[in-house]
Amino acid sequence: MKILTFTQAVTIADLAVERLAKYIYHNGLKAVVLGISGGIDSAVVAVLGLKTIELLARRGYEVNYRYFFLDADSASEDFLKAKDLAFAFNFKLEFLDLTGWYLDSPLLGLIPQDHPRTRVAHGNIKCRLRMISLLHLAQLEGGIYLDTDDLSEELMGFWTRHGDEGDVKIIQHLTKDEVYDFGEHLGIPASILNAPPGDGLKVTPSSAAQDQLGLPYLMTDYIMSRFIRAGLDVNGNLDQLELSKFYYLLLAVAVELRQPAEKVDAVLRQALKTAFKRRYGDNVAHLLSSRRELGLPEFGTKAFNELYLAAIRR
Numbered sequence: 001m002k003i004l005t006f007t008q009a010v011t012i013a014d015l016a017v018e019r020l021a022k023y024i025y026h027n028g029l030k031a032v033v034l035g036i037s038g039g040i041d042s043a044v045v046a047v048l049g050l051k052t053i054e055l056l057a058r059r060g061y062e063v064n065y066r067y068f069f070l071d072a073d074s075a076s077e078d079f080l081k082a083k084d085l086a087f088a089f090n091f092k093l094e095f096l097d098l099t100g101w102y103l104d105s106p107l108l109g110l111i112p113q114d115h116p117r118t119r120v121a122h123g124n125i126k127c128r129l130r131m132i133s134l135l136h137l138a139q140l141e142g143g144i145y146l147d148t149d150d151l152s153e154e155l156m157g158f159w160t161r162h163g164d165e166g167d168v169k170i171i172q173h174l175t176k177d178e179v180y181d182f183g184e185h186l187g188i189p190a191s192i193l194n195a196p197p198g199d200g201l202k203v204t205p206s207s208a209a210q211d212q213l214g215l216p217y218l219m220t221d222y223i224m225s226r227f228i229r230a231g232l233d234v235n236g237n238l239d240q241l242e243l244s245k246f247y248y249l250l251l252a253v254a255v256e257l258r259q260p261a262e263k264v265d266a267v268l269r270q271a272l273k274t275a276f277k278r279r280y281g282d283n284v285a286h287l288l289s290s291r292r293e294l295g296l297p298e299f300g301t302k303a304f305n306e307l308y309l310a311a312i313r314r
Contacts, residue, residue: 001181002311008295009185013048015294016170019287020052023168024063024144031064031143033134035164036093037200038069038081040183040192041148045170047089047186049146066137067091072098072126078200084189098129105129123201127163134166144168147284151299152176152217155224155234156267157274158199158209168285173294176209176217177311213270214263221299222308223267226253228300232268235275241268256309 001009024032032049036042046067053063069082079095086093102125111121131145138145147166149159152175159165171179176197183193197217198208210216215223224234230249232240240246250268254261288294297303 001184002314003175003178003307004181004185004296006185009182011295012174012182013051013186015288016048017051017055020048020168020170021055021059023285023287024052025056025059025061027144029063029143031066031138031141032146033066033138033141033143034068034146034148035070035130035134036067036082036085037148038078038085038192039195039200040176040179040188040197041150041153041171043085043188043192044179044183044186045146045148046085046091047188048170050089050091064141064143065091066094066141066143068094068096068134068137070096070098070130070133072102072129073202074099074200075202081189081191081195084191088187088189096133098126098133102126102129119203123199123203124160124163126201127160131160131163131165138167146170147172150174150176150179152221154278155271156209156213156220157270157277158212159277161277165282165284168287170287172286173288173291173296175221177221178296214266215257215259218308218312219257219259220267222257222305222312223253223264224271225300225304225308227268229302229305234271235279236272237275238269238272240272241265257312 032053034042034046034049036046049065053065056063069079071079082093105125107125111118115121134145144167147169148171149164149169150171151173153159154172174182180193196208196210203212213220227246227249228234230245232246250261250264254264257264291298297307
């Protein structure tokens with residue numbers, strides 16, 4: 001693990017499982033529904049869901065689970081990674097083929113030819129079909145659909161409104177690298193731990209997040225934390241970047257990361273141009289209240305910045 005300590009990982013697991021168990025019990029829910037993508041976020045949430053079900057069973061409250069690989073023109077390696085997870089943790093992985101539904105969608109015909117956001121539009125349709133499927137299944141089971149978004153994705157706007165937003169958030173305060181560390185602690189298979197983060201939606205040819213961002217999440221998180229500490233409103237407007245203090249900070253951060261200033265600028269613009277997605281909140285229950293509660297340094301603090309810059313330089 002390069003960011004989390006063993007003690008922090010234990011604290012996160014204990015709090016997440018206890019809070020999810022209380023939420024399920026107090027709301028009289030009977031099932032946990034989740035889409036297993038083959039990526040690190042859904043893998044970690046899947047394991048937390050199983051641990052929660054075990055805890056509730058020990059307390060005399062039975063809860064079912066329905067874990068699905070939702071194939072919407074998905075890469076075959078994603079399904080293989082999802083099966084690795086199911087084998088490692090001995091759970092039933094169901095397969096639901098949405099590819100025909102996606103390819104037959106009349107929405108595809110509404111995308112103008114050679115539109116610059118064609119790949120994103122296709123990805124959003126896939127994501128929203130998955131959302132419909134999981135919410136439908138959760139409703140049938142009298143349960144909830146677990147959200148898998150993390151803090152790094154939230155800051156970069158890498159989620160689809162009314163798409164991959166579930167009923168409850170569990171890992172929303174963890175950065176992508178912390179989720180990988182947490183997954184290592186939980187025993188997630190190497191095929192998932194060693195895979196680069198991505199969306200599986202073919203927004204880029206590789207589906208890798210770094211292809212869209214230009215930098216790894218470890219660096220984007222450091223950039224955003226440095227600028228938030230300096231007063232950037234991450235839910236504000238792009239014209240903030242015209243301020244001289246942010247211009248000089250951009251140059252300084254580029255030197256620290258040994259990266260072109262244009263890449264740092266692109267990360268900031270990606271965050272601010274997706275501010276509208278964060279500005280008015282969401283309708284998802286947040287089970288963990290803050291990073292401080294998890295024993296983690298708050299985003300935008302000196303402690304966070306020092307920790308992440310050290311990890312980058314390692």
